[in-house]
Amino acid sequence: MTKLIALVDGSTYSESVCDYAAWLASRSGGSVTVAHVLGHRQGVKTDLSGNIGLGARSALLDELAELDAAKAKLAQKRGRAILDDAKARIGKDGVAQVETRLRNGDLVETLHELEADADMVVIGKRGEAADFAKLHLGSNLERVVRASRKPTLVCSRAFQPIETVMVAFDGGAASLKAVDYISRDKSFAGLKILLLAVGAESTEMRRGAEGAAALLRGGGYEVEIDIIAGEAELVIPEQIKAGRAEFVVMGAYRHSRIRNLFLGSTTTEVIRESQVPLLLFR
Numbered sequence: 353m354t355k356l357i358a359l360v361d362g363s364t365y366s367e368s369v370c371d372y373a374a375w376l377a378s379r380s381g382g383s384v385t386v387a388h389v390l391g392h393r394q395g396v397k398t399d400l401s402g403n404i405g406l407g408a409r410s411a412l413l414d415e416l417a418e419l420d421a422a423k424a425k426l427a428q429k430r431g432r433a434i435l436d437d438a439k440a441r442i443g444k445d446g447v448a449q450v451e452t453r454l455r456n457g458d459l460v461e462t463l464h465e466l467e468a469d470a471d472m473v474v475i476g477k478r479g480e481a482a483d484f485a486k487l488h489l490g491s492n493l494e495r496v497v498r499a500s501r502k503p504t505l506v507c508s509r510a511f512q513p514i515e516t517v518m519v520a521f522d523g524g525a526a527s528l529k530a531v532d533y534i535s536r537d538k539s540f541a542g543l544k545i546l547l548l549a550v551g552a553e554s555t556e557m558r559r560g561a562e563g564a565a566a567l568l569r570g571g572g573y574e575v576e577i578d579i580i581a582g583e584a585e586l587v588i589p590e591q592i593k594a595g596r597a598e599f600v601v602m603g604a605y606r607h608s609r610i611r612n613l614f615l616g617s618t619t620t621e622v623i624r625e626s627q628v629p630l631l632l633f634r
Contacts, residue, residue: 354382354539357466358442358474359459359496361388362434364509365476370438371511372629373474374445380539383449386438387466388431390456428454459492460499467502472631474505477623489623497619497632498605503533506623506630516544518597519568520588520622522551523560526603530633531564534601535571545575546597550584585621592626604632 358373360366373384435452442450455462467473475496478489497504517540521527534540545568549561557579565575580587592600604619623630 354380354472354537355470356382356384356472356474357463357470357502358384358386358438359389359463359476360386360434360438361476361479362430363476363479365478365507366434366438367441368507368510368629369474369476370441371445372505372507374442374447375511375514376472376474376505376539377442377447377449378445379541380537382447382471382539383451384442384447385451385453385466385470386435386442387453387455387462388434388438389459389462390427390431390454391459460495463496463500467500470502472503472505473500474507476507477509489620493623494605494620497634500634503530504604504632506632508627508629512598512628514543514598516546516597517599517601518546518548518588518591519564520584520600520602521547521549521561521564522584522603523549523557524603524606526606526633528564530601530603530631531567533633535567535573541572543573543599545573546591547575547577548588548591549577549579550582550587551579552581553579583618585618585625588622589625592628598628599631600626600628601631602633604634606634 354376356373356377358369360369370386376382377384431454435454439450439452453466463473473496475493477493479491493506497506517534519527519531519534521531534545547561547565547568549557551557561577561579565577568575580591588600588602591597602622605617619632
């Protein structure tokens with residue numbers, strides 16, 4: 353039984369997170385734990401006294417403290433409302449086991465606690481503060497994908513029916529892990545698999561793709577192999593736009609943040625350009 357951790361923040365993408373979590377849980381007979389994490393600026397009382405200069409009146413300090421407490425209380429109420437709505441939305445899709453968790457603190461630290469006995473983390477491509485016009489990704493997205501010890505499903509803006517799953521295969525450890533996971537997971541049973549390798553075709557690449565396809569066929573899947581020359585950050589979104597798959601599975605963030613800072617990240621570009629959910633493995 354698949355156990356999912358669904359992270360929601362009340363944004364538009366939270367609805368998509370709930371819908372994809374419900375889809376996966378209902379296909380596997382799994383459960384969903386919906387979590388909302390209040391960051392330090394939202395839910396944890398902040399000591400503002402250090403921001404007050406000498407001579408400030410104590411009445412002002414008391415007023416700031418009361419304001420801080422009121423904001424924290426309001427954030428708690430909002431968080432509980434977000435969780436209640438998420439639970440109802442997932443339950444409406446037929447998932448019987450749905451729990452909620454409201455936590456204060458750092459998102460990544462909290463996630464490590466929540467995901468200990470989970471199989472997958474589900475998060476929106478963008479949060480409530482993202483700039484849609486500039487195609488910015490959520491500020492916590494890369495942190496979560498890099499830090500999580502479990503596969504992370506990055507949800508697109510709205511749910512769409514899934515018939516074909518694209519497995520982006522490069523022969524690396526993360527993509528091999530992804531192939532092994534899909535071959536054993538019941539959530540994807542009955543769906544078609546497009547095994548896509550990007551780059552100049554070689555005997556080694558063909559052999560690796562055939563081996564991965566054999567593993568997937570052993571799991572009961574109908575598999576098509578395609579090898580396309582080009583760059584992954586361009587080819588994968590192009591194939592998605594061409595309607596070849598509604599769900600992507602791939603390895604993610606193989607290089608350090610510093611290297612990505614200078615050379616860019618294939619994972620970030622694929623997420624940014626793709627309008628479908630991506631299940632990421634590290």
